[in-house]
Amino acid sequence: MNGRTIRLVALQTIRQQVQSRLFWIMTLVLPAIIVVVSVIAALTETRVPQGPLGVVDRSGQLTIPISDQEDGLPLVAQPDEAEGQRALASGELQGLLVVPEDYLASGHLQYHAVRQPASGLEWALNRFLRRALAPDAPPWLADRLSSDPAWSYEDLASGRVLSSGLEAVLWGLLPMALGMMFMLMLSTTLSSVGPAIVAEREDRSLEMVLTSLRPSELLAGKLLGLTALTLLQLAVWLLVGLGALALGWWRGGQGGLPALRWSALLWAALLGGPGYLLYAALAACLAILAGGREQARQLSGLLVFLVMAPMFLTGFVFMAPDGALAKALTLVPFTAPSMALLRMMMTEVPLWQLLVALALLWVSAALCIWLAARLFRALSLLYGQRLSPRALWRAFLGRTSSGAGRMG
Amino acid sequence: MQALALEVEDLFKSFGDVQAVRGVSFVVGHGEIFGLLGSNGAGKTTTIRMVLDLIQPDSGRIAVLGAPFGEATKARVGYLPEERGLYRDMKLWDVLVYLGQLKGLSAALARQRTEHYLRMVELWEARNLKVEALSRGMGQKAQFVAAAQHEPDLVIIDEPFSGLDPVNTAVIRSLIYSMRDRGAAVIMSTHQMHQVEEMCQRILLIDRGRPVLYGDLDEIRERFSSNAVEVALSGALGEVPGVLRSEQREDVYRLYLAEGTTPEALLRYLVSAPGVEVHRFERVRTSLDEIFVQTVGHRAEGTSEGEVAA
Numbered sequence: 001m002n003g004r005t006i007r008l009v010a011l012q013t014i015r016q017q018v019q020s021r022l023f024w025i026m027t028l029v030l031p032a033i034i035v036v037v038s039v040i041a042a043l044t045e046t047r048v049p050q051g052p053l054g055v056v057d058r059s060g061q062l063t064i065p066i067s068d069q070e071d072g073l074p075l076v077a078q079p080d081e082a083e084g085q086r087a088l089a090s091g092e093l094q095g096l097l098v099v100p101e102d103y104l105a106s107g108h109l110q111y112h113a114v115r116q117p118a119s120g121l122e123w124a125l126n127r128f129l130r131r132a133l134a135p136d137a138p139p140w141l142a143d144r145l146s147s148d149p150a151w152s153y154e155d156l157a158s159g160r161v162l163s164s165g166l167e168a169v170l171w172g173l174l175p176m177a178l179g180m181m182f183m184l185m186l187s188t189t190l191s192s193v194g195p196a197i198v199a200e201r202e203d204r205s206l207e208m209v210l211t212s213l214r215p216s217e218l219l220a221g222k223l224l225g226l227t228a229l230t231l232l233q234l235a236v237w238l239l240v241g242l243g244a245l246a247l248g249w250w251r252g253g254q255g256g257l258p259a260l261r262w263s264a265l266l267w268a269a270l271l272g273g274p275g276y277l278l279y280a281a282l283a284a285c286l287a288i289l290a291g292g293r294e295q296a297r298q299l300s301g302l303l304v305f306l307v308m309a310p311m312f313l314t315g316f317v318f319m320a321p322d323g324a325l326a327k328a329l330t331l332v333p334f335t336a337p338s339m340a341l342l343r344m345m346m347t348e349v350p351l352w353q354l355l356v357a358l359a360l361l362w363v364s365a366a367l368c369i370w371l372a373a374r375l376f377r378a379l380s381l382l383y384g385q386r387l388s389p390r391a392l393w394r395a396f397l398g399r400t401s402s403g404a405g406r407m408g
Numbered sequence: 409m410q411a412l413a414l415e416v417e418d419l420f421k422s423f424g425d426v427q428a429v430r431g432v433s434f435v436v437g438h439g440e441i442f443g444l445l446g447s448n449g450a451g452k453t454t455t456i457r458m459v460l461d462l463i464q465p466d467s468g469r470i471a472v473l474g475a476p477f478g479e480a481t482k483a484r485v486g487y488l489p490e491e492r493g494l495y496r497d498m499k500l501w502d503v504l505v506y507l508g509q510l511k512g513l514s515a516a517l518a519r520q521r522t523e524h525y526l527r528m529v530e531l532w533e534a535r536n537l538k539v540e541a542l543s544r545g546m547g548q549k550a551q552f553v554a555a556a557q558h559e560p561d562l563v564i565i566d567e568p569f570s571g572l573d574p575v576n577t578a579v580i581r582s583l584i585y586s587m588r589d590r591g592a593a594v595i596m597s598t599h600q601m602h603q604v605e606e607m608c609q610r611i612l613l614i615d616r617g618r619p620v621l622y623g624d625l626d627e628i629r630e631r632f633s634s635n636a637v638e639v640a641l642s643g644a645l646g647e648v649p650g651v652l653r654s655e656q657r658e659d660v661y662r663l664y665l666a667e668g669t670t671p672e673a674l675l676r677y678l679v680s681a682p683g684v685e686v687h688r689f690e691r692v693r694t695s696l697d698e699i700f701v702q703t704v705g706h707r708a709e710g711t712s713e714g715e716v717a718a
Contacts, residue, residue: 002479009510016498019497019498199495203494205494207457207489207491208489208493208507208554208555209507209510210460210462211460211461212510213482213510
């Protein structure tokens with residue numbers, strides 16, 4: 001195969017895709033969602049009611065200050081719930097906190113408000129409630145009581161010590177997030193593989209192009225270009241995701257950078273590469289069989305079901321991350337990348353399983369690419385002829401002379 | 409000695425029970441415009457596709473620029489297929505530069521040649537249009553640029569003039585002549601016989617997959633000549649010796665000569681005939697259209713398939 005030709009086709013594929021609106025929609029919609037969610041979260045995070053909040057203490061255990069301005073909460077004690085509800089209905093209060101009789105035993109609380117409570121309110125009320133239980137505590141004790149403890153976790157597998165909160169959550173969720181990202185990436189990019197593969201046939205330029213290169217070079221160049229574009233998309237998503245993460249980290253008052261689970265990132269890259277190639281080659285096969293751009297796009301929808309299969313089985317896997325189903329799905333090439341990453345969140349996936357999954361992925365990806373190349377060759381041999389399944393099959397077997405043909 | 413641009417020997421191809429090409433042989437030299445003729449479904453496009461390695465022949469031998477069609481020859485061959493099409497959602501400029509690079513041109517040279525040829529076919533102003541926005545004629549000229557810009561040694565053009573107006577036809581024709589003049593072999597498959605008569609030195613006529621006429625166009629026309637002359641004259645033309653029959657249209661006579669009578673002898677007679685003044689005298693040449701109809705028409709009526717008349 002000619003490397004220069006493959007590179008030219010790859011660049012041409014990239015140019016074509018980048019010029020399409022669909023590519024930019026696919027690339028920017030997810031980051032846009034992340035940005036919007038992050039902005040909304042940032043805007044509403046510390047928002048607490050500007051007006052007074054009523055408190056009815058039926059437990060009689062709380063010493064309620066008339067106003068607790070420390071956390072920006074203007075609290076007003078209410079004689080009873082009926083009076084509080086009346087004040088709430090008349091707009092004198094923005095919310096009403098009812099502390100039941102059994103609060104100390106049950107910890108239950110009721111909050112009444114005309115509108116959804118602002119985020120950050122619960123956190124501020126928790127601080128107030130803890131301090132209200134011990135109003136006479138010295139300042140150092142009051143501070144300790146009203147603040148959450150700072151935990152450190154040690155991950156014995158990696159020996160990594162993690163601080164509580166966002167860092168620990170990130171450490172645990174990263175593999176699953178990567179697995180989900182892999183599924184999302186495939187779901188959004190597979191629809192562009194098929195149309196790109198059949199572009200020349202549909203544009204009636206295949207005959208001309210095939211006098212310049214081999215069908216296998218055309219296919220290889222297209223897959224290479226599409227893979228490069230997918231990586232670009234992924235890079236955009238990751239950058240925006242990491243940006244949102246950094247924003248959250250910074251707003252949380254954390255110093256330095258959160259610890260990243262590099263092993264999860266490494267396995268995501270190792271399994272994701274052949275995983276993408278496998279699905280792209282399958283999409284190419286379906287597109288060749290479909291023959292046209294629109295049919296190819298529709299058929300790629302079938303593959304999305306396969307891509308999302310691990311998602312539907314997440315419940316079973318969460319219940320038994322080392323069970324037979326989870327192990328089997330880790331080894332099956334179609335589900336291996338996402339399932340291995342999902343399991344990493346809950347368990348230590350044995351190295352042998354990851355290595356076998358990786359080997360099977362590469363073998364099946366290579367087989368699918370070979371199959372796609374044969375079908376593509378058959379497609380080119382049937383140029384100008386009716387693309388019936390029988391004719392395609394015979395061309396695939398190399399019996400091109402016995403298909404129904406159009407002469408000229 | 410320079411090898412022939414194309415040698416095709418005893419080519420056969422079947423699709424199922426249909427024999428698309430049966431024993432086609434021909435050669436094309438450098439600096440020649442060669443006509444590949446035949447009615448629809450005759451086997452021309454199948455032959456071209458086999459030459460370009462798009463489909464495999466069942467048997468026969470093909471040598472393109474001295475060797476089987478392969479990597480080394482791809483960049484030296486240009487092709488304008490009958491089925492026109494370019495990447496429709498891309499700009500014309502991008503498409504042509506890409507196709508030029510696929511034919512082995514460097515990026516800089518591809519851009520240079522694309523500009524040169526786009527100006528030549530008067531499409532420079534349309535270079536930033538998407539292909540889907542081009543008119544049929546513009547698209548055809550653009551595709552011609554794609555087939556010619558790498559300046560190939562062998563160019564195969566299938567129906568190059570279909571859908572073109574007279575102005576664009578002249579543009580394309582001059583481009584074909586320029587390719588021939590720099591030594592390229594041009595194979596032109598077309599139905600437009602007057603273009604073949606004007607441009608081709610040699611032809612191959614295929615009928616139902618079989619070659620039926622092959623050789624020098626002048627010789628073929630000579631062979632099919634009806635031994636008639638056309639004369640414009642004034643005066644009364646009585647009975648003329650050596651003429652079998654005559655047809656008159658105003659003052660122009662078409663005279664069919666008897667065997668043994670030459671046009672020269674007839675001219676001498678007319679010039680010396682009293683009361684007759686000859687204004688124009690020319691030998692009637694059988695048109696390629698007539699030859700085509702005679703040859704293919706006869707065969708279509710079920711006459712036996714003979715050897716190639718060469």
